[in-house]
Amino acid sequence: MPLLSVTDLKTHYRSRDGLLRAVDGIDLVVERGETVGLVGESGCGKSTLGKTVLRLVDPTAGRIEFKGEDITVLDQRSLRGVRKSIQMIFQDPFASLNPRQTIGEILEAPLIVHRVGDRTRRRQIVADIVAKVGLPAESVSRYPHEFSGGQRQRIGIARALLLNPELIVCDEPVSALDLSIQAQILNLLVEMKKEFGLSYLFISHDLSVVRYFADRVMVMYLGRIVESADNATLWSDPRHPYTRALMEAVPDPARPRQAAPLGGDLPSPSDIPSGCRFHTRCPLATDRCRTQEPEFRQIAPGHQVACHFADHIN
Amino acid sequence: MASLLQVDNLTIRFPRAEPVRNLSFEIAEGETLAIVGESGSGKSLTALALMQLLPRAAQIPNGRIVFGGRDLARLGQREMRHLRGREIAMIFQEPMTSLNPVMTIGRQIAEVLKVHEKLSGRAARDRAIELLKLVRIPAPEKRVDDYPHQLSGGMRQRVMIAIAVACKPKLLIADEPTTALDVTIQAQVLDLLDTLRRELQMAVVLITHDLGVVAQWADKVVVMYAGRKVEQALPEDLFNDPLHPYTRGLLAASPRLKHDFHYRDGALTEIPGSIVSATGETGCPFRPRCNQARSSCGHNVPQLIVPAADRLVACSFTTSIKAVPHAAALSY
Numbered sequence: 001m002p003l004l005s006v007t008d009l010k011t012h013y014r015s016r017d018g019l020l021r022a023v024d025g026i027d028l029v030v031e032r033g034e035t036v037g038l039v040g041e042s043g044c045g046k047s048t049l050g051k052t053v054l055r056l057v058d059p060t061a062g063r064i065e066f067k068g069e070d071i072t073v074l075d076q077r078s079l080r081g082v083r084k085s086i087q088m089i090f091q092d093p094f095a096s097l098n099p100r101q102t103i104g105e106i107l108e109a110p111l112i113v114h115r116v117g118d119r120t121r122r123r124q125i126v127a128d129i130v131a132k133v134g135l136p137a138e139s140v141s142r143y144p145h146e147f148s149g150g151q152r153q154r155i156g157i158a159r160a161l162l163l164n165p166e167l168i169v170c171d172e173p174v175s176a177l178d179l180s181i182q183a184q185i186l187n188l189l190v191e192m193k194k195e196f197g198l199s200y201l202f203i204s205h206d207l208s209v210v211r212y213f214a215d216r217v218m219v220m221y222l223g224r225i226v227e228s229a230d231n232a233t234l235w236s237d238p239r240h241p242y243t244r245a246l247m248e249a250v251p252d253p254a255r256p257r258q259a260a261p262l263g264g265d266l267p268s269p270s271d272i273p274s275g276c277r278f279h280t281r282c283p284l285a286t287d288r289c290r291t292q293e294p295e296f297r298q299i300a301p302g303h304q305v306a307c308h309f310a311d312h313i314n
Numbered sequence: 315m316a317s318l319l320q321v322d323n324l325t326i327r328f329p330r331a332e333p334v335r336n337l338s339f340e341i342a343e344g345e346t347l348a349i350v351g352e353s354g355s356g357k358s359l360t361a362l363a364l365m366q367l368l369p370r371a372a373q374i375p376n377g378r379i380v381f382g383g384r385d386l387a388r389l390g391q392r393e394m395r396h397l398r399g400r401e402i403a404m405i406f407q408e409p410m411t412s413l414n415p416v417m418t419i420g421r422q423i424a425e426v427l428k429v430h431e432k433l434s435g436r437a438a439r440d441r442a443i444e445l446l447k448l449v450r451i452p453a454p455e456k457r458v459d460d461y462p463h464q465l466s467g468g469m470r471q472r473v474m475i476a477i478a479v480a481c482k483p484k485l486l487i488a489d490e491p492t493t494a495l496d497v498t499i500q501a502q503v504l505d506l507l508d509t510l511r512r513e514l515q516m517a518v519v520l521i522t523h524d525l526g527v528v529a530q531w532a533d534k535v536v537v538m539y540a541g542r543k544v545e546q547a548l549p550e551d552l553f554n555d556p557l558h559p560y561t562r563g564l565l566a567a568s569p570r571l572k573h574d575f576h577y578r579d580g581a582l583t584e585i586p587g588s589i590v591s592a593t594g595e596t597g598c599p600f601r602p603r604c605n606q607a608r609s610s611c612g613h614n615v616p617q618l619i620v621p622a623a624d625r626l627v628a629c630s631f632t633t634s635i636k637a638v639p640h641a642a643a644l645s646y
Contacts, residue, residue, distance in 0.1 A: 041496035041497070041498065041499075042496055148588045148590055150588055151588075178353055178523065179523065179525070179564055179568055180352060180563060180564060180584075180588075180589075182567070182568075183567035183568075183569075183582040183583065183584045183585070184584045184586075186577075187582055190577045205496060208568070211569060211570075211576075212576060212577055212582065213577055231576065235574075246497060246498065248501075249497040249498045249500065250526060251501075251530045251531075252526055252529070252570065253525060253528075253529030253530070253553040254570075256530075257531070259505060260498070260501035260502040260504075261498065261501065262502075263502070265466045265468055265469065265499070266466070266496070
């Protein structure tokens with residue numbers, strides 16, 4: 001039984017421009033001990049997907065199962081138990097830390113909510129986790145503004161780990177950090193994964209980070225997964241034109257400059273193109289792509305692509 | 315090529331700190347110079363100093379910024395206003411905060427033309443449409459009447475570029491112009507900037523933290539750390555053979571797309587600590603984080619030396635640093 005299993009998930013919002021289909025029919029599985037990378041550009045729905053999995057946002061349709069239990073329809077009270085096991089790490093930890101509370105108070109709060117131990121025990125747990133994420137012990141009596149960006153993300157990680165979760169949804173955890181700090185945080189996440197036997201759903205726009213960090217990668221475009229494969233396969237044999245364009249667009253010191261691989265902008269999720277939703281920007285689009293939506297199909301074991309021409313691309 | 319801008323020994327001082335110290339560099343006409351560094355390196359303040367847009371608390375106690383025979387650091391507000399937008403223009407990371415939300419983009423472009431080129435309303439509007447065409451905005455005749463919120467992030471940055479190049483400046487300062495954009499849009503905007511650079515023969519100061527962008531778009535690179543220039547080189551030299559321990563650390567720490575290196579193979583090379591450790595450091599600002607540091611590094615700030623043609627590095631021990639900390643760095 002997979003740790004997390006999401007079936008045909010849809011999250012739609014009503015907006016002024018009409019129905020906004022942020023997540024529009026997604027299947028997703030995270031196995032125990034696995035890191036699944038979810039890559040896409042802003043507006044593709046990847047953050048909404050992450051929040052829906054945590055039930056911070058209610059899905060419009062579909063099913064979310066955690067360890068076989070259907071959590072799609074659980075009410076807030078019953079969700080509390082599940083929330084212990086699924087945690088989240090955000091891009092900007094500072095925004096998620098109360099500026100008037102000390103780190104000790106911030107970290108103790110989830111333990112109080114979940115009625116873990118007495119005061120002494122809770123303080124011990126907090127002290128342990130602070131040491132584990134590489135912060136000095138005296139951090140507990142300090143306030144968030146006294147920490148650098150990298151240290152704040154360590155606090156965010158500490159908070160996510162407090163309740164011994166099994167799955168952590170990481171939403172752009174290193175995007176706001178400087179390069180020299182990024183490596184520190186990625187290494188810490190790997191260490192914590194090993195130590196606590198964690199699984200990650202790792203959401204990022206940065207392909208090079210996902211390349212390093214994920215076991216399996218899903219590429220998302222306008223609310224749908226367009227390609228999914230294990231890490232090595234995706235980088236060596238990408239089959240969706242969008243995946244290839246994303247890879248080519250990353251400026252690489254080891255490669256001469258190329259023309260921008262894609263023209264145009266991401267269409268609005270409230271006005272999704274007909275047929276294949278990528279056809280307005282796809283260099284290979286034909287009439288068929290404009291009318292017929294490609295099926296998300298398997299082209300090799302563990303490798304799925306939503307493109308009519310996936311077999312012809314290599 | 316003739317020198318367009320010379321920054322000579324520039325120091326920026328605030329009441330309690332000097333975030334840029336003794337910085338010198340030079341840009342030739344039509345050249346792209348990248349200034350690369352992390353937050354706190356002083357790269358954005360340097361950009362603001364070139365435009366004389368530093369916060370009021372900041373002073374320039376010493377150093378010169380020579381542009382067209384004049385020292386911008388000592389130029390009066392009035393003269394500077396005359397230069398700004400006309401001969402030197404700037405674009406920023408987040409176009410939405412630089413654009414006026416209650417004014418159509420056409421009027422915002424026209425404003426520059428009215429002030430600097432004394433164009434009439436009608437002529438300015440026509441020229442605004444031409445400029446939108448120049449920055450490859452589709453249907454410019456319609457878009458000219460749009461408000462900023464009706465445009466995507468990439469389109470807004472194109473509008474900012476249109477405003478910046480409206481008077482054909484000789485120098486464009488681009489401060490993290492694509493950092494807020496998606497990678498496919500980033501490629502488009504950088505393409506556009508480079509095309510305009512050639513068409514308008516304008517020099518570009520590209521301020522960025524992205525080493526990939528540097529490698530592909532710069533003619534020359536300055537690496538800054540804690541307010542100082544620590545290395546300068548041509549991009550190919552910098553990536554093939556980084557000399558300063560900080561540059562080496564950065565290259566080694568970056569997970570790169572084409573490198574087959576996965577977390578299961580091992581940890582990324584870290585640069586320990588953070589840039590905060592440079593505060594109050596009497597010697598080399600990178601010393602507290604440097605894995606090559608010796609006790610003598612704490613005595614004096616290392617002088618820039620010339621280890622090879624077209625190169626500068628502020629580390630006395632650079633020739634003896636043989637071991638590159640990570641295999642990934644070797645293949646650059």
